Amino acid sequence: MSSTALRRSLLAASAVLVTAGVWLAAGTASAGTLTGTLYRDTDTPVARWLAANPGDSRAAQISSRIASQPATRWLSNFNVGTIESEVAGYVGAATRAGQVPALTVYGIPNRDCGGASAGGAPDLATYQTWVNGIARGLAGRTTLIMLEPDSIALQTCLSAGEITARDQALATATRTLKAAGAKVYLDGGHSAWNAAAEQARRLANAGVADGDGFYTNASNFQSTANESAFGRSVLSALSGRGINGKRQVIDTSRNGGAAGDWCGDDNTDRRIGRYPTLDTGDANIDAYLWIKPPGEADGCAYPAGSFQPSLAASLATGAANPPTTTPPATPPTTPPTTPPTTPPTTPPTNPPTGACGATYATSSSWQGGFQGQITVKAGTGAVNGWAVSWTLASGQSINQVWGGVLSVSGSTVTVRNAAWNGSLQPGATAEFGFIANGPAGTSSLSCSA
Template structure:
């Protein structure tokens, strides 16, 4: 977390999620609506993409009888929010981005990505991590660019990277500005329909003149504009006024027509202390839309997904239903514009996103190394009923996230069960795409209702979060 007077709350976020059938079914069953419409201002028009497998959607799917579920479903899960690309993995990020953007394009909607992996991000705060160096960062950006497709994509590039500079030397700052400028050009060259916005902090942080100077130094001339209020609570009117002042200051430097995006995910209530982990006065703000009625504002986005923690009381980025319910309860209902698309079929793969609830030991850094993967069923001709392999997808001090792939043998199967033994001191705090039980150290994971039937050699995945013990690969049995 930053020591700046009025910082954002930062969040570690996830790579591209896969549609969870149970979550999609919950959304389809509820009274959910989208803010679509044609933009009446700005340079963007069209419906924003709603990912059916957000952390909030998975929680609602897993807790349909919870008293908070309907409110969270109808006022949060129903709405599009930005998708964070923040787990630093050069080898997988292109496929991850391509899958997410492709899903949005198939739905005829606009995806919004938050790219968050620059070296020394968050100045070592609650969401420290990112690329080990700027050369590797540019490789990562290049792979992201390859996954952007050809249709309109919104990219919020590196929250805090320009407004928060207190930890950078003069040479580090110069290198960061060059890296942001290069990243902007790389993203737009790969897909000319990509709309890139740079970090402008928020209206109670740096002055508009100072922020304009910083944006100019970081290459905003080649971007489409800037974003403000990410993870913060300042009123939309104040942010819009701040944005106009920044645009005016940029125009004074010969950098004209730079538009704004405002994060409205948590600014519908009181202001005050920046950290929202235990503030019950906050409410969701303007529902996401490109129809802003403000010629300087291209979109109101939920950049910080409502219900995800700031890192003060809970692990940064973890979904907390109490926070989501507090934000949504008492907030106005969404506009009653029916959805343009409906959830489709259940997935054959498990979500690869972070937990829907916080680990009991909060992560102190985001993972910066590729996942450790090892098959735990012996290789061969896959003659058995099924086999299982185990992959650690991210880890932190005191815990980790893992994914298990179940593969059918030479014949189709109608159900599967995977079992293993926990190492000493380890416990599983959460799972998805499976019915998982533990008895002492023995773990039994059975298929969910939608992913038990597999064709010959077909596969599916499930995941879990574990605390304590070793993250070494255990021996799995699949039957």
């Protein structure tokens, strides 16, 4: 999975004002186009874990080195009905704090080519409706937006026509969000993926000329030195295409240790990298961001996006302490007003009486369709492979499934486990999701193992 922005005005003391959609932090050094302090949300999966596990031996290190730092808020739960209020609440809180908010927008159709982070909008027209809601929530307040991780670097599942349609959708989204005050950065892959000239060609086709630049390393662990060199090559290639004045954002959330394959769920050689800042000291780089929040899984050993304290602790082990005295994140004292960006990982308290059980929840809905999520839970014995079945209601059809393998026979739907989530210990859970046409909801679920 992704990068980023601008901010400023003057103020009377050390606060930051919002003026004409542009921020300026008095007396703050920088080098790219941005200055100011990044917004640190206190209602995050890591903060909620810390609140629930204050006595855990890993808590102090996770709090001081991870939860204390700003990371981007992911807009990944596709819901056209609530997205405007979610964005307005988040950006409004950052504005009141005099800080710079950063969002990662992750809802493009056929996201992640149907891999571990699949999902998103059912089609490009509905996607634009969702983006319009994000723009309304911004309300002219400058925000760093990392637009659609992997949407440009990863195109192997798309036909030529589908690539063209996606490029047009990204270009339209870029213009829409720019008009609403955002600083928009498009997917630049990373230094061990596509060649710089090829990535520049793809960025140009996707409308980077109307944006502020591109972000890299959101889906990998390449060093900051490698990424900045790659970024300079991409900028040079863009300049050769007549596209100038763009900047790079680098994800440093997990690049302080070994590089290697894309998945960090079970790699203990990863470490958090440079702490997030807009003070980059490099004229080509607008920000070092934590786009991928440290401790959230890639989808190999754990569900994509779920917070895993073992991953967070591994990333924090041996890392330097933050360069500032920013206090650790404190948990919210009231329930969050918006749903978390990742599904809850706490299973129901009672195991099912059979080999396994399944429960359904509607993640979001829109006119003519909905997104569902099903949690599978093992009973009192271990499970090595599961299948969930239900009957489609009149007018329903399944468009896309992630976290499982779909088969349909008449009106009967069956989803079997994916290769990575079929083995469950007693009481353990696995999750899969789907996008469907028709009225939201399912009939009774049956689970077999």
